[in-house]
Amino acid sequence: MATTRDNLIETMKQLLWERGYDATSPNLVLERSGAGKGSFYHHFKGKKELAIAAMESRSDELIEEFDRVTAKPDLYLEKVYAYLRLPRDATRGCRMGRIVQDPSLDDPLLNAPLERYFKHLHERLTWMFEEAQRHREMMNILPPGQLATLALSALQGGFVLGRATGEGAAADDATGALMALLSTQTLRG
Amino acid sequence: MATTRDNLIETMKQLLWERGYDATSPNLVLERSGAGKGSFYHHFKGKKELAIAAMESRSDELIEEFDRVTAKPDLYLEKVYAYLRLPRDATRGCRMGRIVQDPSLDDPLLNAPLERYFKHLHERLTWMFEEAQRHREMMNILPPGQLATLALSALQGGFVLGRATGEGAAADDATGALMALLSTQTLRG
DNA sequence: GTCTATACCGAGATAGAC
DNA sequence: GTCTATCTCGGTATAGAC
Numbered sequence: 001m002a003t004t005r006d007n008l009i010e011t012m013k014q015l016l017w018e019r020g021y022d023a024t025s026p027n028l029v030l031e032r033s034g035a036g037k038g039s040f041y042h043h044f045k046g047k048k049e050l051a052i053a054a055m056e057s058r059s060d061e062l063i064e065e066f067d068r069v070t071a072k073p074d075l076y077l078e079k080v081y082a083y084l085r086l087p088r089d090a091t092r093g094c095r096m097g098r099i100v101q102d103p104s105l106d107d108p109l110l111n112a113p114l115e116r117y118f119k120h121l122h123e124r125l126t127w128m129f130e131e132a133q134r135h136r137e138m139m140n141i142l143p144p145g146q147l148a149t150l151a152l153s154a155l156q157g158g159f160v161l162g163r164a165t166g167e168g169a170a171a172d173d174a175t176g177a178l179m180a181l182l183s184t185q186t187l188r189g
Numbered sequence: 190m191a192t193t194r195d196n197l198i199e200t201m202k203q204l205l206w207e208r209g210y211d212a213t214s215p216n217l218v219l220e221r222s223g224a225g226k227g228s229f230y231h232h233f234k235g236k237k238e239l240a241i242a243a244m245e246s247r248s249d250e251l252i253e254e255f256d257r258v259t260a261k262p263d264l265y266l267e268k269v270y271a272y273l274r275l276p277r278d279a280t281r282g283c284r285m286g287r288i289v290q291d292p293s294l295d296d297p298l299l300n301a302p303l304e305r306y307f308k309h310l311h312e313r314l315t316w317m318f319e320e321a322q323r324h325r326e327m328m329n330i331l332p333p334g335q336l337a338t339l340a341l342s343a344l345q346g347g348f349v350l351g352r353a354t355g356e357g358a359a360a361d362d363a364t365g366a367l368m369a370l371l372s373t374q375t376l377r378g
Numbered sequence: 379g380t381c382t383a384t385a386c387c388g389a390g391a392t393a394g395a396c
Numbered sequence: 397g398t399c400t401a402t403c404t405c406g407g408t409a410t411a412g413a414c
Contacts, residue, residue, distance in 0.1 A: 023292040025407055038380045100353045101290050103212040114353045146366040153363035157346030164289045164303045174342035177335040181370045227398045
């Protein structure tokens with residue numbers, strides 16, 4: 001039941017992860033998906049439109065993953081940890097954040113899915129830190145929104161360092177250190 | 190005294206920051222620097238060689254800046270803070286880290302300056318955290334190397350978020366939150 | 379919905395005169 | 397050391413038949 005259109009989207013998602021937006025050519029998508037040029041331009045106006053569809057599909061998938069793992073723990077701080085603890089190979093890059101620096105993402109239309117994705121995660125994490133403070137799982141001397149920014153940054157920065165240095169553990173090291181620091185903040189437990 | 194060669198390097202540094210490596214064409218470098226095609230290929234074997242020279246120049250410059258601001262404070266933790274407190278507009282990207290995700294940086298020759306840069310900073314920061322722990326400026330329950338990874342990640346990740354969301358304050362927010370967390374770790378002061 | 383052929387452009391580099 | 401002319405290739409897309 002995999003339609004040609006879905007095949008194109010799945011292939012684009014994979015290539016966006018591997019090579020980013022600018023370095024992914026329509027020809028490459030066609031070669032790997034097995035589709036022909038005609039199909040491509042029948043289903044999509046062009047590369048940009050396909051990429052947007054791919055990014056939105058990826059965003060949905062990652063947010064589902066986020067919701068799934070953070071649903072389990074009862075303590076709010078443990079929800080944050082559950083997300084940070086997902087194992088990551090930093091050398092492969094974030095499936096979403098991989099493409100942020102591509103020059104073409106100056107285009108607001110292309111950037112929109114990315115912006116929505118990060119703002120959504122930031123909102124969810126902010127809420128978790130708020131609740132964690134409200135339920136006295138941690139000190140409340142730090143603004144929850146800034147803690148959320150730090151959590152996402154540690155993760156994304158870990159991917160940057162991993163790519164630059166070849167250290168696949170960089171992201172897990174960064175999030176690990178952050179959780180250790182946060183834990184010294186706990187009031188109980 | 191600005192030689193054509195130096196002009197080319199300076200122009201490339203600027204363009205690497207603005208557009209990255211892949212999206213920067215020789216023609217663009219020539220147009221902006223005022224040099225001609227002949228000069229370019231006389232001084233450099235090609236785009237790659239120029240980019241490497243530009244990255245090494247940028248690396249020297251940023252490491253000098255790092256050394257300068259971290260030299261002032263006496264306390265080791267304050268040295269780290271002095272670096273983290275340098276104001277940054279996250280939407281402009283890191284002058285060095287901006288290019289890590291460009292596909293061409295799969296090439297080890299191109300990646301080498303980047304790798305050296307981050308490993309150098311990581312070493313320096315690790316040493317600062319070691320000394321901070323040794324002099325009892327902070328608790329020693331966390332591995333200094335992992336703290337260094339977190340510090341660099343918070344910074345680089347802040348740039349990623351800044352670019353994706355348009356929030357120029359993202360990097361300063363992330364480093365600010367990290368410093369606040371580290372400060373709850375202090376034993377004296 | 380899908381195919382092949384074609385068109386246009388800019389990237390990256392070389393040639394050879396000055 | 398610098399200039400202009402030229403070359404090749406791949407990216408992105410359109411045309412029109414099937």
